[in-house]
Amino acid sequence: MGESVAARGEEEIRQPGRLNRPGFVELYFDLVYVVALVVLGQRLVGHLTWLGVGQTLILFLAFAVIWMLTAWVPDTFNADRARIQVQIIWVMIGILVMCRAVSGAFEGRGPLFAIAYLSVHLGASTYLRLSATGADVRSRMSRILFWFCVSGPLWLVGAFTAADHRTALWGGAILLEYTAAALGWPAPKLGRSAVREWRLEAERVSERYRQLLIVAFGVVIFVSGLMLSRGSHTLDRFGAFVVMFATTALMWRTYTHRAGTLLSQAFAASFNASRFGQFAGIAHLIMVAGVLAEAVTAQLLIAHPVGGTSAPRGAVILGGPVLFLIGRGLLDYLVFSRVSWSRPGALILLAALAPAVELLPPIAVGGLAAVILLGVAIVNVAAIRRHPPMAAPPTVR
Helix, strand or coil, rough: CCCCCCHHHHHHHHCCCCCCCHHCCCCCCCHHHHHHHHHHHHHHHHHCCHHHHHHHHHHHHHHHHHHHHHHHHHEEEECCHHHHHHHHHHHHHHHHHHHHHHHHCCCCHHHHHHHHHHHHHHHHHHHHHCCCCCCHHHHHHHHHHHHHHHHHHHHHHHHCHHHHHHHHHHHHHHHHHHHHCCCCCCCCCCCCCCCCHHCHHHHHHHHHHHHHHHHHHHHHHHHHHHHCCCCCCCCCHHHHHHHHHHHHEEEHHHHHHCCCHHHHHHHCCCCHHHHHHHHHHHHHHHHHHHHHHHHHHHHHHHHCCCCCHHHHHHHHHHHHHHHHHHHHHHHHHHHCCCCHHHCCCCCCHHHHHHHHHHHHCCCHHHHHHHHHHHHHHHHHHHHHHCCCCCCCCCCCC
C-alpha cells in the first residue's frame, strides 16, 4: 500500500541540525530578486516624486515580506525534497509576474500585481500548512495564512480603485502585514507565535541575510556598468562610475566590519530566535533599501553627472547612504548592544550636506557622500585595532 499522508508529510519536515547552510534552491531563488530590485529602481527613476517614493516603498516591502517568509521555510521544511522545491519555484514564478506589473502597479497593472502577490502568499501558506505534521508548525502557518486573508481584501479593492486610493489601501495592507508579523501573527483561538514554533538556525539565516545584501550590491554594480556602457564615453561619466563603485565598496566594507561577520554568533546566543531574526531582518531590509537607492543613484549620476542637482535627485543620492547607515546602526545594536559613534556622526554630516545639494553637480554630491562613508570605514579600521571583535549579549530577548 502507498505511504500514509502523515508519513509523506514527515518527509517534508527538516530535522534540526540537518542543514545549517543555504541550499542551491535558495541561491536560485535569489536570482528573481535581482530582477525585482532592478525593476523597482527603474520605477523610482521614472517616478521621482515623494508620492513615487512612497509607492515604490510599498512595492519594495511587498517583495521583502515574500523573501523573508521564504527564507525561513528551509529552517522548518526539508528544502531537499522535490515538493518543497516546487513550492519555492512557484513563489519565484509569482515574483516574476509581480516584476512584470511593477512599472504600472499604480496604473493599469494593479490587478495583476495584487493577484500575483496574494497567489504567492495564499498558495505557499496553504501548501506548507498541509505539509506540516507538527502542531506547532501547523499553528504557525495557520496564523500567517489568517493574516494574509485579512489583508487580501485591501490589496484586491485597492487594485481596482484610483491611484490615490490604491496607495492608501495598499499602504494600509502592507502596514497591517508587518504589524501582524511584529506581534507574532496573533489569531483567534490560535494565540500568537511562540518561540518553540521556530527552528531558525543562526548560521543559515544569517548567511541568507548576507546573501540578500550581496544581491543588492550586485544590482548596483550591474546598473553602474550598464549605464557606463551606454551613451558617450566622457571623463565625467567615468568619474561618476568610479564614485558609484567606491560607494558600493565602502558600504560592503562597512557591513562586513564586525557586526556583519558576528551576526550568526549573536543570533545563536539569543533567547528568542524568531524575534532576533525579525529585528535582524528589518536591519537588513533597511540596508537593502539604501542599496536600492544607490542603484537609482547610479542611473541618475552616470547619465547626468554634471549640471544642476534637483532636490528629489539630491534626496536619492544622500538617501542611499542614510538608509544604509540606519540599518547598519540597528545591526550594531543587535550584535553589540551599542551603536558605534561613527554611524550617527556620518548621518549628521549627510544631513548637513543636504541644504547644499542644489548648489552642487550630482557627481560632487555623490562624491561627498562617498567621502563620508570612507570616514566611517577608516573609523571602523581604527576601532578594530583597539578592540577585538566580540559579540555582546543580544539586546533582543
